[in-house]
Structure formats: C-alpha cells, structure tokens
Amino acid sequence: MALYAGPGVLYWSGDSKYKTGGVETTWPRVTEWALDGRLGMYARLGEHYGLFSHIGQVIGVDSGDDSAGNVTWWTSHHDGSVGLAIDF
Numbered sequence: 481m482a483l484y485a486g487p488g489v490l491y492w493s494g495d496s497k498y499k500t501g502g503v504e505t506t507w508p509r510v511t512e513w514a515l516d517g518r519l520g521m522y523a524r525l526g527e528h529y530g531l532f533s534h535i536g537q538v539i540g541v542d543s544g545d546d547s548a549g550n551v552t553w554w555t556s557h558h559d560g561s562v563g564l565a566i567d568f
Contacts, residue, residue: 481523488516490538514540516559533562 492514496507520534536559543552 481521483519483521484534485519486517488518488536490514490516490540508544508546510542510544512540512542512555514538514555518559522565528567530565531563532565533560535560 490512492512493509495509498505516536516538518534518536520532522530522532524530537556538559539556540554541552542555543550545551
C-alpha cells in the first residue's frame with residue numbers, strides 16, 4: 481500500500497456544440513490552468529493488479545473568447561477517482 485499527497489498542475493481546454501430544435505450552437509473554447517491539491521492511495525491486491533483512489537480540490541483560472549472579447553474568471557471544483565490498476 482502506498483499513500484501520496486501533494487500538488488499537481490492541471491491544464492484543460494475544450495469547447496461544446498449542441499443542437500436543439502434544429503439550431504446548432506457552438507460555445508467558445510475555454511482553457512483552464514489550475515493547481516490540484518490531492519490525497520490518494522494505491523493498494524496492491526495481487527502480483528499484477530491493485531486498486532487506486534484519490535480526492536482533491538482544484539483552484540484555477542479559466543479564460544475564453546466571446547463576443548465581449550477575452551474573458552477570464554477564477555474557478556474551483558472537487559476532483560476524485562477510483563479504479564483498478566493493472567501491471568503488464
């Protein structure tokens with residue numbers, strides 16, 4: 481079993497398109513740079529597999545371009561995962 485804690489750097493970028501009533505709308509591309517404080521563990525269950533999980537808090541700054549120009553805002557959200565890890 482191993483425990484880990486510490487900061488991480490997060491980069492995210494994406495946009496969105498959706499269609500409603502025959503009208504397609506495209507949202508502007510958003511980019512996020514953030515710090516991710518997290519606490520996690522890895523537990524080996526057998527010779528080649530184990531479980532992992534982590535929880536964290538992300539605090540960052542997002543930016544995007546829209547009709548008003550370049551827009552920037554602060555954001556925060558929770559982060560977490562759990563899964564099966566397999567060694568090859």
